[in-house]
Amino acid sequence: xxxxxxxxxxxxxxxxxxxxxxxxxxxxxxxxxxxxxxxxxxxxxxxxxxxxxxxxxxxxxxxxxxxxxxxxxxxxxxxxxxxxxxxxxxxxxxxxxxxxxxxxxxxxxxxxxxxxxxxxxxxxxxxxxxxxxxxxxxxxxxxxxxxxxxxxxxxxxxxxxxxxxxxxxxxxxxxxxxxxxxxxxxxxxxxxxxxxxxxxxxxxxxxxxxxxxxxxxxxxxxxxxxxxxxxxxxxxxxxxxx
Numbered sequence: 093x094x095x096x097x098x099x100x101x102x103x104x105x106x107x108x109x110x111x112x113x114x115x116x117x118x119x120x121x122x123x124x125x126x127x128x129x130x131x132x133x134x135x136x137x138x139x140x141x142x143x144x145x146x147x148x149x150x151x152x153x154x155x156x157x158x159x160x161x162x163x164x165x166x167x168x169x170x171x172x173x174x175x176x177x178x179x180x181x182x183x184x185x186x187x188x189x190x191x192x193x194x195x196x197x198x199x200x201x202x203x204x205x206x207x208x209x210x211x212x213x214x215x216x217x218x219x220x221x222x223x224x225x226x227x228x229x230x231x232x233x234x235x236x237x238x239x240x241x242x243x244x245x246x247x248x249x250x251x252x253x254x255x256x257x258x259x260x261x262x263x264x265x266x267x268x269x270x271x272x273x274x275x276x277x278x279x280x281x282x283x284x285x286x287x288x289x290x291x292x293x294x295x296x297x298x299x300x301x302x303x304x305x306x307x308x309x310x311x312x313x314x315x316x317x318x319x320x321x322x323x324x325x326x327x328x329x330x331x332x333x334x
Contacts, residue, residue, distance in 0.1 A: 093119050093155060093247070094117070094118050094141065094153060094154040094278065094280075095116075095117045095118075095151075096115060096117075096150070096151075096152050097115050097150055097152070098113055098114075098115055098149065098151070099111060099114045099115070099140060099147045099149070100114070100149050100150055101133075101136055101145065101147050110133050111133040111137055111147075111299075111302045112302045112303050114133075114137060114150070114303070115150075115304070116304060116307050118247075119278065120276050120277065121273055121274070121275075121276045121277070121278075122273055122278065123269050123273045123292055123293050124278070124281075124293060124294065124295050124297065125281060125288075125293035125296040126138075126281065126282040126283075126297050127282070127283065127284075127286070127289060127296055127328060128298060128300060128332070129300070129332050132300055132301060133301075133303075134282045134299060135175065135251060135282070137299070138282060140159075141159065142167075142170065142172045142249060143163050143166065143167055146160065154247055155169045155246060155247070169245070169246055170245050170246070170247035171243050171247075171248055171249070172249045172250075172251075173237055173249070173250040173251065174236070175282075177233045178232070179224060179232070179236070181223065182223065182224075182225065183223065184221055184223055185216065185219060185220045185221070185222060185227070185235055186207070188235065188239065189207055189220070189238065190203070192239040192242060193242055193243070196243040198242060198243060203242055206242040207220070207238070207242065210237075210238040210242065214237065214238060215234070215260075215261070216234055219231070229256040230256045230258060230261070232256075233253075233255070233257055233261075234257070237265065247277070247278040248269070249281070250279075250281040250282070251281070251282050252282055252283060253281055254283065266288070266292055269281070269292065286323070286325035287324075290310060290323065290325075295307065298331055298332075300331065300332050305331055313327055317331060318330070
């Protein structure tokens, strides 16, 4: 689980308020979808949660460990898949996976089982000895997903994970998300695909202009802003216009 408490972040010497007084919690055993239009603050929030950016104020904690005070300990509590799958292109895929496993101290016997299992899941088993520079965007995205899962994280954080994936791989990601949540782990992802969020998420958060305008279940969203059968897409478009 993780908590974000009264977090704010500005750019250009406070001229641009990217995130303002953001607070919410993501619980163990749930899939949480983080939604918002371009420029709403989704990626900034994720970068602060993962320690890439420091907030101007507020606190972020993963499994009770502050990412600001104890960054190394906190970073061992999650795996992150960014929206742009660019990495050490001169490495072979297997070298990259071993590098990530070394960083997270995954035992060699365990990592090999994980490599085999997830590379088959995503159809990369035949190219693990190829250089990453030869991979398409979708293949790089699959490699990032495999690397993030090899560590068996308690918290799985993904920024637009479906972009560039073929339908079969996207289905596999959604399947793994649900399996992990069912096993008591946390899944947090941002997406622009409303249909995926509506069908998959236990709860959603909607951010607009750096401020959280809703957190809760689809039933709660419909009760508060829509009607019983109204789609997430319809309510989302209504909320971001208001």
